[in-house]
Amino acid sequence: MVLLLDLLTTAAMLFVVTAGLMMVFGVMKIVNFAHGAFLTLGAYASYVVTKLQIAPWLGWPLAIAAGVAAGMLVEWLIVRPLYKRPLDAILATWGLGIVIGQLIVMTFGREVQFVSAPLAGTWSILGVDYSAYRLLLVPIALLLCLLLTGLLNGTRFGVRTRAVIMNEELASSLGIHSGRVRFITFSLGAGLGTLAGAMITPLSSVDPNMGLPWLVSAFMLVMVSGHSMPSLLLTCTVFGAAQVLVSTYANPVLGGLTIAVLAAVTLRIRPKGFARA
Amino acid sequence: MSTFTSFLRCGAIAAAAAIALQAQAADPIRIGVAVGLSGANSVVAPAVVQSSQLAVDEINAAGGILGRKVELEIVDDASGAVGAQKAFDTLVFQKKVSAVIAMETSAARNAALPVISKGKLPYIYTSFYEGRSCNNWMYVNGWVPEQQVAPVVDYFAKSKNAKSFFLVGNDYAFGRGMLDFTKKYIEKNGGKVIGEEYLPIDGSDWTSVVSKIRSARPDALISATAGGAPNVSLAKQLKGAGLSLPYGNLAIDEGTAKTMGDVADGLYMSASYLTGIDTAENKKFVEAMKKKFGADLKTPNELSEPQYEAFFLFKAAVEKAGSTDAAKVTQALGEVSFNGPRGVVQMNKSRHTPLSMRLGQVQADGTIKILETFANVDPGAQCPNIK
DSSP states (O other), rough: OOHHHHHHHHHHHHHHHHHHHHHHHHHHHOOOHHHHHHHHHHHHHHHHHHHOOOOOGGGHHHHHHHHHHHHHHHIIIITTTTOHHHHHHHHHHHHHHHHEEEEHHHHHHHSOOOOOOOSSSEEETTTTEEEEHHHHHHHHHHHHHHHHHHHHSSHHHHHHHHHHOOOOOHHHHHHOHHHHHHHHHHHHHHHHHHHHHHHHHSSSSSSSTTHHHHHHHHHHHHSSOOSHHHHHOOOOOOOOHHHHHHHHHHHHHHHHHHHHHHHHHHHHHHHHOOOOO | HHHHHHHHHHHHHHHHHHHHHHHHSSSSSEEEEESSSGGGGTTTHHHHHHHHHHHHHHHHHHHTTTBBBBEEEEOTTSSSSSHHHHHHHHIIIIIIOEEEBBBBBBBHHHHHHHHHHHHOOEEEEOOOOOOOEEEEEEEEEOOOOHHHHHHHHHHHHHHOOEEEEEEEEEHHHHHHHHHHHHHHHHHHHOOOOEEEEEOOTTOOOOHHHHHHHHOOOSSEEEEOOSSSSSHHHHHHHHHHTOOSSSSETTTOOHHHHHTGGGTTTTOOOEEOOOOOSHHHHHHHHHHHHHHGGGGGOOOOOOOHHHHHHHHHHHHHHHHHHHHHHHHHHHHHTTTOOEETTTEOOOOOOBBBOOOOEEEEETTTTSOOEEEEEEEEOOOOOSSSTOO
8 A cells, every 4th residue: 555655656756846847848859957956946945935934835836936037037048049959958958957056055055954844744544644745746746737738738828839849840830939939838847847846845855956866867757758748647657656666676776777777668669658649 | 625614614504404494394284185075075075174274273373283384285075086086186296295184985085095005195084984994094083883883773772672673775885884784783782684775875765765664663763874965855754754763863963963953853863073062172162163163154063073183183193203204193193192072082993093972862953962972982993904
């Protein structure tokens, strides 16, 4: 039973962390290597909320605001000029990640910071006492998936975005302002990244390098999943489950490798990954 | 030549010698400090630098060493082997320091030792570590597992009646080394190790480990992770899962414990240095640090305080040897002692020092209550092949 809960909550965490990266990758075909830094930024937004001694839940909206603001700035300054050079843009985001990390060090210092958790304690579910906060992440991840899918499939913005995802040149020639779509998508992706960072603070230590270990897993997941949120949810569930199973029955060191190995194997067998048709 | 000319010549030579000697005497003694200003140790490095600076200030205020002022050469070893190689090459061959006093990761230390051997100068390693590192030029004033593990295990066995233990660590030299020793010690004293799990050094997801602990139901948990972030994530996830068994952390420091708020409440640790040690020397040390650094003070801790003592040990060794000659000073380092904040420190047991270990428990407000003090715990035969 505990194993099942571990599987579900790990999948939820992976989804929450990867959603932002997925949005950016789907639309702009570049992997935002500053995503780890955005995670860290979101966590520090939670830290600011703790310092100001206001309700911990307010860390989430503050994180989103910080992420969107940072995303807008980054897209305008760095990503847009490199639009014709996607490989250079990827490299630039890696450098950006380093810069953001160092800015955080200069502002807050290198030490681990204390952040109060919005929810503590355990819930008794199906005869087992399990971490309440982890359990909460499952419905949150599902809600997030629904919201994003709704956004992409049920709004005009979503239609335009999907057009750009499918064929940017054609969409442009049909009058869709692809530059604006990219701008909004990147900001949204950054906002999701910082929100995820704020969400994982009760489970991890808040320090300037906390986002990096997540970046590699998120990158692998994005490569394998298709371009839709539900397929990302599926990928996170399958790979997250594999990671937990390997960690539990073999050892955690191999568990850390699982996602990377599975991603390589999956892409070898089926280059489209989990995408449909 | 005439008497006058030879007299003049003698006088000139004497004057030249006096001037040279004078210049020699005014020559400062440069001590190299290699520390992880970047990388894994970057969180503790500022405290180590502060300890070094206070020690040098106090030594210079009292007249220096053999009348010569002490100067620091601080270099970043990036907390790892590659950085340490560069740092030590700089210190030993470019800056030509008289000694190196360093708080470093085991990886950095192991990369530094060949450079020290080639450069032939004394090296005082001030960090706690997994033990059994030996070099003809190195002395250690930090603790080894023989000193640190026993208080925690003994306390759990006696006061908590713990018979079954679960061990958790990070997968590197320190984590494996500490838990290897802990396992042997537990089994030698009649306990049983019912689980042993390792996570990679940058891993933050302890989910499966927490679940295994939950299902194994040990009487006590002991962890040896890397310092800083892994301590925090493990404790948070244990607390989040509602696990409240006695938990001894072999790798936590006072500073990190403070940042964990109520998550660290109840955690047991054993340390040779705590700011709460109630002796005149420690009070003097803490006051001096506060006065020098004020609001910028980084809490002195197990990784930074031995650095302070090492400078005084070096001073005593140079004074005993009568010069900064590397071989003589290295010999003298094994014979001198210093009465500092931790008590008397003397690196005369196989290049390591007996230490008084304090068993502490973290309180809800982040301070550490000293439960018991074990005086003069022997480090054991760390380097049987070195005289």
